[in-house]
Structures are given as C-alpha cells and as structure tokens.
Amino acid sequence: MIETPPAKLSFKKQQLQFRENAILDAVNRLLAQKGFDLMTMDEVAADVGIAKASLYKHFESKEQLAAASMTRLLESAIALAAALSDQQPPLDKLKAVVRWAVTEHLGGTMPLLPSTRSSIQQALMGYPPYIERLSTLTEQLGEWIEQAQAQGALAASLPGEVILYTIFARSCDPVADFLKMGGAFSEEDIVDLVIHTTFEGMTRQS
C-alpha cells in the first residue's frame, strides 16, 4: 500500500506546520517571560525539545523567529476582534480587546512589546507580514474609536492616535504585573482594575 503523493505531501506539510506552531508557542512564552534580548535560541530549542540547529531549518534568524511569533499574536487579536458582535457598542468592543490582551498578559503569553526601545522593534518594521497585520488591526480599532467618539462614548476632544496607542500600551501594562506580585487581587479583579483606570481614569467617583 503506497499512499498517494498528494496525501503524503499534505501530511508532511501538516507535520511541518505542527512543529513550527510548537516552536512559536515556546517563543511566545519566552518572549513574555524574559523579552527578546534575554531569550536565547538554546532555551527555545530546549523548550521545544529539538536541537538548536534544527530551529534554523525552520526560521533563518532569531529576529525572524520573534517576528513570526508576533505576527501570529496579531492574527489572534484580529480574529478576536472579528468575532465580536456587531450589536455591541464600539466602546465595549474596544474594552473587550483590552480585556483579552491583559488576560493574556497575566497568563504569561503576551510578549513584552510594544516598546520603542526593544531591539526587535526595528526588525518587526522590516517584516511585511507583521506590518500588514498591524495595519489591519489598527484600521479596525481606529474605526471603533471614531464610532465611539461620534456616539459620545469616548472623549471627542482626544486625538484618535492617543486612544489607539493607549489601548496598545495597556496590553503590556506593568501595573498588572505589580498587582499580581502584590497578591492582594485575583486576576479577574486586576483585569477589571486596569480596564477601569484606562477608560475612566482615577479621579472619577463610581
């Protein structure tokens, strides 16, 4: 019994995809734990359970490996945004995105980016697949921001850029880490607190 070439090829491709996904899982976790600079290729290989040289058969450099991981993360965010009901107010959809990001962050699966200072930032900007996803996500969020402002749900006096960047930045907010370290709050509480201060600020009585 000889399998037909197409099926065998498909199976091989599936195996390849599966292996590369396992690699990206490890990279994602290590990026979240230690950041790009402190993450070593030896660690990634050990975490996946393969030799370091084998990594380079799948990804040609550490930068491209991290870029691929970040691209997959953006795809998750885009998928989440697409799954949000259109009947929800745009402000709720924006909060849902932040909720997802902060939850991932607390779970240890959110890379430390965005940070202007990270050495990987430059490599990311020269990696078209990442730029494309970032553009897609930015467009979707920007649309919701405009709608929320038109409805009066978000301050119309604030430039859209400021709101957009703030939402991105809160995905990696160290406040969540500090609160988790303190141990006085549950992860659900921490997420709620971060979302509340982000959107409502700290001066408003509730």
Add this chain to the structure above:
Amino acid sequence: MIETPPAKLSFKKQQLQFRENAILDAVNRLLAQKGFDLMTMDEVAADVGIAKASLYKHFESKEQLAAASMTRLLESAIALAAALSDQQPPLDKLKAVVRWAVTEHLGGTMPLLPSTRSSIQQALMGYPPYIERLSTLTEQLGEWIEQAQAQGALAASLPGEVILYTIFARSCDPVADFLKMGGAFSEEDIVDLVIHTTFEGMTRQS
C-alpha cells in the same frame, strides 16, 4: 606652600564625586536609550571617555552601576516631591510628579524601569540604598493619594496600590514614545495628553 591635608582630601573627594557623577549621567542616558540588557560596559566607558577597567574601580559590577544610577534617579524624584508647595492640593502634587517623570522620559533621561521582566529588577531589590529611597518616595506618594481620596479628588473606590502603581508605570509609558515618533504633537502636548488620560481617562468629555 603645602596645602593642608583636609583641603586636599576634600578636593580629591570632590574630583571623585564629579567623575562618578559623570559616569552615572552616561549610565542614566544609556539605560533610557537601550535598557539594562543592551547597555554594555564598553559603551559606558566610551561615553564617559575612560577605559572600561577604570569603571570597575568605581563600581564593582554592571548591576551595582545601574543600581547606583537608579538610586540617584529616585533621589531626584524625592527632592522634587519635597520641593512641591504644601499649599497645593495633593492631586496637583501627584500630577506634578507624573509631569516631571514623563518630561524626563521624553528627554531621554528616564530609565526603562519599572518593568517586572527586566533582569536588573532582582539586583535592585537586593540593593538597600535603592530600597530605602523607593520606600521614602512610596510613603510620600501614598500620603498624597490618601489625602486626595479623602477630599474626593481621587476615586475613593480605587485601592491605593492601583493608583500608586499606575503613577509609577506612567513614568515609562510607551504612549509618550509613540506620540513623539508620530511627530504630530509637541512634547508639552504629549505630557498633557498622558497626564489627562492617566487621571481623567478616555471616556470623559471635557
């Protein structure tokens, strides 16, 4: 003419202090630009204009060097806090601290910390002079936070920890970097925008 021993000793000490201050200036700038991990001792030495080996006559390790720089930064913050008028409302004093920090950040003299993930964080926690300053600053800010909450100027429903950590975190807010990169706002505008979103949030109409 032979100078008196006390005067000569004082002069030598002054020279030493001056040199070490120049070193810490360079460290502070490099920590702000690249962070601890990417900062090399060769760079620090080149920036100061001395040999790398000479650095180790003043500071015994890279960690201690960074810790000394961070300690000096905290002393600046404490001095700023002490200089604020007692006639000001506590909320205004808290905003003034954030204003100072974000301005330093935009000027390229604010190290990337705090960040739970930085490899230096652990060294910092084992460096008593740093801990002491951090405790002093935390106490002062905590006092103002309580006063502001009692006055109704800050939300009394928010745990003080959350407000404190948020103030610390906004000192290194990447939003300021993004807005600066965008080039559409002056540095004064950026500082105002960050302070506004931090304290008033993004939903309130103004």
Add this chain to the structure above:
DNA sequence: GTCTATAAACCGATAGAC
C-alpha cells in the same frame, strides 16, 4: 530534518604596567 560539534563574535570582568 535532526543531531553533535564548532566557528565567530561579543560581553563582563580582571591582570599588570605605568
């Protein structure tokens, strides 16, 4: 493709002359 072994570069820290 996966492995072991190694090359090439870099970095923190030190030795030793002055």
Add this chain to the structure above:
DNA sequence: GTCTATCGGTTTATAGAC
C-alpha cells in the same frame, strides 16, 4: 586610578555526519 591587553563565558549561527 588610568590605561592596554586578555581571560572566561555566553550567544548566534553554521558545518557536516546520519
């Protein structure tokens, strides 16, 4: 104390056998 030169260790990336 400052310098030049170098050690020891780590890291990215590759060579070559299987």
